[in-house]
Amino acid sequence: MLDKTAGPAFRIDGDVAVVAAVAALTIFRLLAMAHIGLVPDEAYYWLWSKAPSAGYYDHPPMIAWWIWLSTKIAGEGAFGVRLFPVLSIAVTSWATYMTAIELFGDRAIARTAAIWVNAMFLIGLEHVFATPDAPSTMFWALTTLALSRLRRTGYAPIWLVVGLLAGAGCVSKYTNLFLGLGILAWLALDPAARRFRFDPWVFLGGAVAFLTFLPVLVWNAFHHWVSFEKQFGRIGHGAAGNSHTAEFLAGQIGLINPVLAVLASVTVWTYLRRRPLFARSPQTFLIALNAPLCLYMIVQSLHDRVHPNWTAPLYPAMAILASLAATDGLSSTWLVRVSRWATPIGIGLTSLILAAYATPLGRNVPLRSPADNVLGWRGLYRGLDDMRHRNAAQWIATTDYGLTAELAFQAKGEVPIIQIVDRQRYTFENPDPSVLDKTGLLVVSAAEEERFDRYKQCFGASSPVETIHREAGDRQIELYFVVTVSRAPADLLSTGCGL
Structure with missing residues (x-):
């Protein structure tokens, strides 16, 4: 895992700095969120946790299972409810770091990507709450890591781990079903995946994913498919021609972090322009894996409003793509300079907001805001x-x-x-x-x-x-x-x- 192109002290210091930064952020977030009231959705999922089940009306059950276990460990307060979601950001950061190492073998890209996950506004301000997005994003990132290890090593039994993690993601949120389409796209488009296309281990991994998700299917079958009907009933709804695409794209740019959104776009644009040269590159893996969910959200926005958090599982890959643009010479000099502000602005602003609302200062702001939901x-x-x-x-x-x-x-x-x-x-x-x-x-x-x-x-x-x-x-x-x-x-x- 050591980068042989750099001196040992620099390597260790760089990695230790990232670990220390993520650990400090995690501790801060845990302390801050312990002093912020639950939003209504969190309290609703807490209610679920009082009766653990294989399914619920709105979502699959992973967030309820998390809350059930974390409140057994840390009590029934806000700290106990949010313990695992906050910790999941650290796990997602680690998975992003390791994925970048597996794909590019470059610690500079990996360190930057791990930090930039935490500099994304949606991650810093939404994943600290106990909602299905936290386990959904974490399991998506872990599945991506397992696949990147599989891509590098060719060790076929890793498909079983992929199936388990992908299935757990679907038990977290139905959005993660799109990762299955992403895996098929990767197998079809990446020459490095050619060896797996008809490998029996692929089907064994699919079977593991199905078995992991099976309790949710059984619960729905006994409850008139109510959860599927509620979530998938949104598909195709909305007025024809009533486009929300501009709103969706603008919102995503803001929630990703504008600098990081531009950098990730530069990497994707460069890849698409030079695809024959990049066919076997790790970019093919990242883009193919995440494209189905991204394309679906764009199509959905053509006729209906897309909730900004629905794209959260894509964010770790975006952090890697943004890091690649900033460190691999794909961006202009001025954009690389601007990228230095992504971390202090993203992490600084989200931390300031959390700190404010964890104190009487934030609770007594004289203006209406989304924070009213917790007050x-x-x-x-x-x-x-x-x-x-x-x-x-x-x-x-x-x-x-x-x-x-x-x-x-x-x-x-x-x-x-x-x-x-x-x-x-x-x-x-x-x-x-x-x-x-x-x-x-x-x-x-x-x-x-x-x-x-x-x-x-x-x-x-x-x-x-x-x-x-x-x-x-x-x-x-x-x-x-x-x-x-x-x-x-x-x-x-x-x-x-x-x-």
Whole structure:
């Protein structure tokens, strides 16, 4: 693993510096995220973790398994929920470093790529949260590493490792199914992969991937394919001709890190222009492996909005391609100079944002921002709990999965929190039916004001309306309507409130 073209001290110092930087970032992120409240989706996945399963309504189960294990290790707070996602960034950084070594044998490219993974805004600001993107990206990067080792060594049994890692990626997020298409594209386009095209080990690796993913398939089969229908039902939706491509590309440039996006594009453009010269190059491997997902997202953006995080698994490869442009003479001198700012800006800005919101300073910002999603939940629950005791209510009824999850995370089982619509989300729960015979507290966001009266009509009786705010410091973030309700329908827990 040592670069024989450089002196030992330089090699060791360079690698140690990268390890130290990633370790320091990991420790900082763990400390910061321990003091930032959960976003609604995280609280929702925490709810999943209370009933481990092979599948759920929205996603495959890996993030729930992670949270189940990490909260057993580190407790039920934000630190415990986010432990594995934050650590996964370090694993992804290592996988990116090793992939670059396998492909190019150049430690300068590898070190730069590992650091630049952490300088990408989406990684630094989204993968620190407990969402399916963290395991999805990590397993994609690890699968890429295994394939790069396979490409270099030709050791066919590595296909079994590839299958296991690729299958685990699909258990993390269905997006990782595109990696299977990428592997087929690599086998077809890279002359270095010719020897594997009809190798029995390829099919054995595919069998391992299928067996790893099989529990998710079985769960879906027993639940009317609800998870597949929800995720794959997005394909082809949207108005024809309603292009969001410019929005998608601009968003990706910003989230990758504009400098790194340009550098990666330079490498791809150079490769496409000179493909006959580069046919056997490692660029063929990286581009072919990641092209199916990238092309699908571009096509999807032609008629529907693409969520910016959907491309996250591509980012480690982009870091390598960007590093190649900066260190292998593919970019102009001025762009190489500008690239020196990618790390301090990317890592510095994301770290500053996390540090701010981990302190009272960030929690008291007087402006609305996406960070409002993590603020005010504890105070809201305390206020609702006071109202519940005052009205002798025994449970809290909600109409939104985010509110349901946030209140459940704060309640920690002290009081049942039950969503009265979209009951298909909660097949993993087994609430006590006797709760329906008791007085409850219905909480509805003012954003659903038009449906509020219909929600009340689901119950036989309700009290006059009260209001409560979710607040950050002196700022009111969101208004909620609250009523005491009773005489719930007997089928509320199974079919929900019919509107």
